[in-house]
Amino acid sequence: MDSNKKTLTIYGSVCLVLLAVIIGCVKMFDAPVKERPKVGMMMRPMINSSNWATTQYNGIKLAAEQMGVTLLVKQGISNHNQEVESAIQDLVDAGCEVIIMTDGSQAKMGRKQIEDNPKVTFYCSQTEEKLPNLYFFSGRFYEARYLAGMLAAMKTHTGRLGYIADMPSGEVVRGINAFTLGAQAVLPSAVVEVYWTKERVQGDKERRGVKVLSARGADVISHHMDRSTVNEMATDMGIYSIAYHEMPPFASSMVLANIRIQWGEIYQEVLRRSFKKPRSRNVWRGVSDGSVSCENFSKSVSGFEVERIHQARAAMIQGRKVFAGEIVDTTGQIRCRKGESLSDETILRKMNWFVKGVITNL
Secondary structure, rough: OOOHHHHHHHHHHHHHHHHHHHHHHHHHHHHOOOOOOOEEOOOOHHHHHOOHHHHHHHHHHHHHHOOOOEEEOOOOOOHHHHHHHHHHHOOOOOEEEEEEOHHHHHHHHHHHHHHHOOEEEEEEEEEOOOOOOOEEEEOOHHHHHHHHHHHHHHHOOOOOOEEEEEEOHHHHHHHHHHHHHHHHHOOOOOEEEEEEOOOOHHHHHHHHHHHHHHOOOOOOOEOOOOHHHHHHHHHHHOEEEEEEOOOOOOOOOEEEEEEEEEEHHHHHHHHHHHOOOOOOEEEEEHHHHHEEEEEEOOOOOHHHHHHHHHHHHHHOOOOOOOOEOEEEEEOOOOOOOOOEOOOHHHHHHOOOOHHHEEEEOO
16 A cells, blocks of 8 residues: 555656646747847948948848847938938837948938937947937957058158048048058158049049049049949049958059958957946957958069068067157148057047148148
């Protein structure tokens, strides 16, 4: 009898355990699956319209996959307040916890929506707007521009370099100044003439710019444009050039190198800071982080020249600043003194001047 009672007790215990497991499994399957966080991206151009747009999209797509978030993209957004506001609201309504704006003007145009959605984290590239839930992100492209300027100065025979850009935004001005300082570190007498196109994608003006700068003596040309038209035209004319974003597929030995941005690394840091909410949430990564570089040197660049670039890069990693030491602008005003360096705040928001050696009609 005792044996039977014991057996029944064991069977009862087993049944209770199995019942608990079954109930647990039912609850597990009944429980709603937690949705992955949603991140929105706003792009002025279409994704495949330019090197800039494609590298930006590929970067954030990779970062979203690695961080386990769902990416929603609004593309082809024109620079009109109503369209920017509508794009922001669509992403908010879709449940995006983070919205990334890739054009500096979008934060200004969408300021009301940013203010009206304090629980959403907004990031904007190259913005000067200041709001509690709005943060800045970008790469320190000017560091790679400095290295490109060194390379250009090592290849020039005239001492006159060319630079084609759309308009004097903060990023463009920083890049031109850094390129000029890099060139002058190799060749103190070097000058850089700028040709303005007024638009980021303007093939005819870019081609004309190469012709104009070449006629004025520029024998190495860099640019800040969305496509590789400058490099293509310079190659056709037998002029050295430096590419921006990806190395163009037609690149020959005349395209000396390219300014490369690792957008995947930059966007990973943006997403990491968005969800972990550290004290400092702005993202501005550079050479020392491996996020920007001057690379893919062509056969026209000697081993000695590559080594010199690598030495300058190593110095940056060790803490050397681009905007340091005595810097004089085009009017003769001293902007930085010996033994000093410009603060990030000055570089980011107050550099509305060009260094001595820049030739521009602005």
